Amino acid sequence: MTTITEKNINVRGTVESATLGERVDEVTSRAKGLYQRSKERAVELEGEFEGYVKEHPVRSVAIAAGVGVGVGLLIGYFAGRR
Numbered sequence: 001m002t003t004i005t006e007k008n009i010n011v012r013g014t015v016e017s018a019t020l021g022e023r024v025d026e027v028t029s030r031a032k033g034l035y036q037r038s039k040e041r042a043v044e045l046e047g048e049f050e051g052y053v054k055e056h057p058v059r060s061v062a063i064a065a066g067v068g069v070g071v072g073l074l075i076g077y078f079a080g081r082r
Contacts, residue, residue: 053060
């Protein structure tokens with residue numbers, strides 16, 4: 001059975017050869033790590049957001065209402081242009 005190889009030139013200028021499967025495993029591993037770090041950061045941000053809303057409920061509602069009005073105006077503007 002023949003394996004597909006990909007030639008890579010490293011920083012020193014020498015040629016390395018890695019099988020396609022090894023490269024896929026490497027990229028998959030990196031993607032899983034990135035996903036895990038992103039997920040952890042999202043949980044942290046959720047906690048910070050929740051704390052802010054509990055500390056400033058009126059301001060949070062006002063901000064949410066303002067964002068809602070802004071989005072509504074944009075949708076109305078672009079829907080009316082048709």
